[in-house]
Amino acid sequence: MAAAGWAGVLVPEEADGSDMGHAAAHVLAREMGRNLTVSPFLSTAVMAATLLRQLKDPSSNGKLKEIAAGELTYALALDESAKFSPENVELTAEKRGNGYILNGKKRFVIDGCDAERILVLAKSDEGLCLFDLANTTKGLEKTPLEMIDSRDAADLVFDNVELSGDALLGAAGSGYDLLKPALEAGQAALAAETIGLSEAAFAQTTDYLKERKQFGVTIGSFQALQHRAAHLWCEIELTHSAVLNAGRILDTAPDTATLAVSVAKARATDTAQKAVQEGVQMHGGMGMTDAFDMGFYMKRARVAAEWLGDYGYHAGVVAQLRGF
Amino acid sequence: MTTAEVERETGGAGFRREIRDWLEANCPPEMRDGASGEDAICWGGTSWVFSCEAQKIWLERCAARGLTVPTWPKAYGGAGLTRDEDKILKEEMQALGARSPLDSFGIWMLGPALLKFGCEEQKLHFLPPIARGEIRWCQGYSEPGAGSDLAGVQTHAADQGDTWLVFGQKIWTSYADKADWIFALLRTDREAKKHLGISFVLMDMRTKGISTQPIRLISGSSPFCETFFEDVEVPKHQVVGTVNRGWDVAKYLLTHEREMISNGANVMVSGRSLGAVLSESETGLSDPVLRGDAMRAEVDTLALEMTLERYKDQSEGGQGVGDASAMLKYMGTELNKQRLELVMAAEGSNALTWQDTPASSWLRTKANSIEGGTSEVMLSIISRRILNLPGYETWQNSFKQKKKSCCPRPPVVSSQNPRQSPDCVRAGCGKALRPRALAGNGRCRMGRRACPRGG
Numbered sequence: 001m002a003a004a005g006w007a008g009v010l011v012p013e014e015a016d017g018s019d020m021g022h023a024a025a026h027v028l029a030r031e032m033g034r035n036l037t038v039s040p041f042l043s044t045a046v047m048a049a050t051l052l053r054q055l056k057d058p059s060s061n062g063k064l065k066e067i068a069a070g071e072l073t074y075a076l077a078l079d080e081s082a083k084f085s086p087e088n089v090e091l092t093a094e095k096r097g098n099g100y101i102l103n104g105k106k107r108f109v110i111d112g113c114d115a116e117r118i119l120v121l122a123k124s125d126e127g128l129c130l131f132d133l134a135n136t137t138k139g140l141e142k143t144p145l146e147m148i149d150s151r152d153a154a155d156l157v158f159d160n161v162e163l164s165g166d167a168l169l170g171a172a173g174s175g176y177d178l179l180k181p182a183l184e185a186g187q188a189a190l191a192a193e194t195i196g197l198s199e200a201a202f203a204q205t206t207d208y209l210k211e212r213k214q215f216g217v218t219i220g221s222f223q224a225l226q227h228r229a230a231h232l233w234c235e236i237e238l239t240h241s242a243v244l245n246a247g248r249i250l251d252t253a254p255d256t257a258t259l260a261v262s263v264a265k266a267r268a269t270d271t272a273q274k275a276v277q278e279g280v281q282m283h284g285g286m287g288m289t290d291a292f293d294m295g296f297y298m299k300r301a302r303v304a305a306e307w308l309g310d311y312g313y314h315a316g317v318v319a320q321l322r323g324f
Numbered sequence: 325m326t327t328a329e330v331e332r333e334t335g336g337a338g339f340r341r342e343i344r345d346w347l348e349a350n351c352p353p354e355m356r357d358g359a360s361g362e363d364a365i366c367w368g369g370t371s372w373v374f375s376c377e378a379q380k381i382w383l384e385r386c387a388a389r390g391l392t393v394p395t396w397p398k399a400y401g402g403a404g405l406t407r408d409e410d411k412i413l414k415e416e417m418q419a420l421g422a423r424s425p426l427d428s429f430g431i432w433m434l435g436p437a438l439l440k441f442g443c444e445e446q447k448l449h450f451l452p453p454i455a456r457g458e459i460r461w462c463q464g465y466s467e468p469g470a471g472s473d474l475a476g477v478q479t480h481a482a483d484q485g486d487t488w489l490v491f492g493q494k495i496w497t498s499y500a501d502k503a504d505w506i507f508a509l510l511r512t513d514r515e516a517k518k519h520l521g522i523s524f525v526l527m528d529m530r531t532k533g534i535s536t537q538p539i540r541l542i543s544g545s546s547p548f549c550e551t552f553f554e555d556v557e558v559p560k561h562q563v564v565g566t567v568n569r570g571w572d573v574a575k576y577l578l579t580h581e582r583e584m585i586s587n588g589a590n591v592m593v594s595g596r597s598l599g600a601v602l603s604e605s606e607t608g609l610s611d612p613v614l615r616g617d618a619m620r621a622e623v624d625t626l627a628l629e630m631t632l633e634r635y636k637d638q639s640e641g642g643q644g645v646g647d648a649s650a651m652l653k654y655m656g657t658e659l660n661k662q663r664l665e666l667v668m669a670a671e672g673s674n675a676l677t678w679q680d681t682p683a684s685s686w687l688r689t690k691a692n693s694i695e696g697g698t699s700e701v702m703l704s705i706i707s708r709r710i711l712n713l714p715g716y717e718t719w720q721n722s723f724k725q726k727k728k729s730c731c732p733r734p735p736v737v738s739s740q741n742p743r744q745s746p747d748c749v750r751a752g753c754g755k756a757l758r759p760r761a762l763a764g765n766g767r768c769r770m771g772r773r774a775c776p777r778g779g
């Protein structure tokens with residue numbers, strides 16, 4: 001991935017990236033969704049890269065180079081409850097001399113076991129602060145989670161984790177402002193991955209409709225199934241438009257992308273749920289086995305639905321931005 | 325490319341300024357209220373009564389510059405704009421709140437079909453009066469026995485040498501009583517397979533033998549009619565495209581009709597968010613279930629708008645979006661019905677009277693998923709033409725299986741004058757003819773189907 005320039009898709013050229021932009025990153029994410037590719041792409045190449053490139057300092061530049069070269073991976077420690085709510089932070093950062101002491105918990109940290117570095121938002125007297133620490137830092141305990149999609153995730157406990165002052169990214173109190181563009185980039189890329197997943201699940205389903213025979217005919221000749229498949233195609237088309245739109249706006253006017261990103265993530269979440277549920281149902285008993293990938297799509301779609309904000313979270317953002 | 329990028333490359337910024345100045349100088353103040361509902365539409369035609377002098381002036385000024393049909397060639401009354409220029413025009417009109425100067429079936433349906441299938445004389449003869457709003461067209465597709473199964477039309481055109489002799493009946497003909505001309509699907513070959521015996525024919529509504537009868541809708545208005553043809557003589561050169569190949573023209577026109585309906589469905593709330601509108605109701609969006617439904621509708625509305633834009637960008641030179649119009653129509657109309665359901669729910673008992681309430685709009689949206697092909701038909705089109713799922717028997721074999729009617733002419737029946745003739749009177753036939761329900765005002769039932777000439 002690094003050799004093909006994928007890891008550096010959002011890394012600036014001066015840090016050896018290919019800097020192809022969000023729409024290009026979405027093309028990759030969509031393919032990964034289709035193939036159920038397990039990769040730190042979203043956490044590292046999309047979110048960490050988007051975050052670090054805002055800082056424009058030598059240290060961040062060094063990290064971006066490593067990301068582009070495929071030598072450094074990141075995880076974002078975001079959630080503290082069962083639902084995504086990035087601004088509600090209980091984990092504390094207490095100023096001690098030049099550095100900070102972190103105490104608290106983060107849950108459902110995607111790539112939390114294997115990523116070499118962790119980005120974490122903490123509450124301090126100066127407001128929300130964003131820290132960048134090695135996953136081997138003393139006092140950081142990781143509990144691996146046995147995820148339904150078999151991917152890397154962990155719960156993290158920060159027990160008197162001592163950090164030096166340079167672990168703080170940007171100014172104290174500006175943590176969420178730094179994090180927000182990275183979250184939006186991640187949400188949009190996750191939407192792209194999810195639409196890829198929906199398309200693949202749908203293609204497999206329509207193939208099955210043309211192949212499986214019952215009552216002497218292919219099951220795809222039953223109108224009850226045809227109309228459900230056609231409806232699903234319509235849903236996928238609308239969602240695809242929303243994902244393309246989000247990529248375009250992130251590349252041209254990122255400061256105004258929140259609405260576009262939330263429409264894309266909400267739609268992608270919803271469409272994938274429909275695609276995998278219909279997929280399993282239309283495969284009959286076969287859909288309940290691992291003979292086809294449908295079950296894997298379903299499990300991945302469920303995790304992707306919760307990560308970085310579920311349908312309700314993003315529909316809420318949309319409602320707020322649209323004046324209600 | 326974004327519009328801004330296009331402007332940089334094509335000099336669109338100059339075009340934008342030119343259009344903005346022109347609109348500023350020419351759009352009357354009364355036509356700048358941004359209204360787009362049924363009451364604001366200018367349909368044109370010889371019997372059109374302008375709502376005010378400004379509406380007339382606005383139409384004339386736009387027509388003189390080709391701006392009623394901006395993307396049509398100049399020779400046929402258009403302005404020859406590209407899609408990007410047209411987009412700039414639309415944006416500038418929206419910014420000014422300018423009303424559309426003219427909307428008609430001529431512009432949205434017949435025009436594109438004539439541009440593709442008409443001969444040069446037909447284009448030169450019929451298109452400019454559409455562009456100027458002088459001639460209003462109606463659509464004679466549906467018949468009592470041919471709705472979703474449109475290729476089953478029976479209204480017959482008998483070959484008489486230089487003319488056709490047309491006999492039969494259309495139904496649900498929107499604005500037939502106000503239109504000057506009709507484009508209709510007529511059966512010109514009864515022996516051929518059903519899709520291969522239809523011609524697309526243009527007729528002057530004043531021709532002897534054509535009459536109309538209005539039907540009332542559940543929303544209280546009466547925008548459509550039954551249209552009767554009793555031995556109507558039509559010159560042969562009024563066929564568009566090849567005789568017996570009218571189905572191709574018909575289908576192409578339908579893709580444009582579906583696009584028009586999906587655009588129309590979206591226009592009703594464009595600019596303002598549904599949630600913001602609902603919040604202004606007496607009790608606002610305090611009900612969590614209503615609020616949740618409104619949020620969902622908002623997300624879907626935005627995604628649909630993005631899709632309409634994407635498809636328009638993809639479709640070149642006004643050719644339309646083809647089979648995907650079925651998707652736009654289906655999603656757009658179903659969503660629009662849902663939005664008006666939410667409006668009714670938010671308004672509560674305030675919406676239950678006729679005066680100044682959304683009640684009639686709410687009822688009218690129910691037709692969106694029927695007119696221009698039902699939602700079910702849209703889904704069938706998608707499943708066959710886009711997903712390539714196997715066609716179902718009824719669709720393909722219905723013609724083969726259908727016994728040929730003994731009656732040489734299709735029956736003419738009317739809600740007003742049901743003719744009592746339950747059986748076919750032809751010697752040896754005596755087949756019972758089924759009664760048909762007429763959905764018009766939901767009350768009256770159609771009379772019995774009759775064989776008018778006694779076989």
Ligand SMILES: Cc1cc2nc3c(=O)[nH]c(=O)nc-3n(C[C@H](O)[C@H](O)[C@H](O)COP(=O)(O)OP(=O)(O)OC[C@H]3O[C@@H](n4cnc5c(N)ncnc54)[C@H](O)[C@@H]3O)c2cc1C
Nearest residue numbers: 463464465466471472496497498691694695696697698700
């Ligand atoms: C407001 C309004 C304006 C109209 N204006 C015009 C006009 O200007 N000109 C014109 O020609 N027509 C017009 N129509 C007619 C319209 O095109 C028809 O009503 C429509 O095509 C449906 O036909 P139908 O009413 O005969 O319903 P039917 O075909 O009888 O359908 C009844 C039900 O059966 C379902 N159905 C039918 N076939 C199938 C199938 N194969 N598979 C699954 N379900 C099926 C339908 O979806 C529907 O739910 C208008 C209709 C309305 C409501």
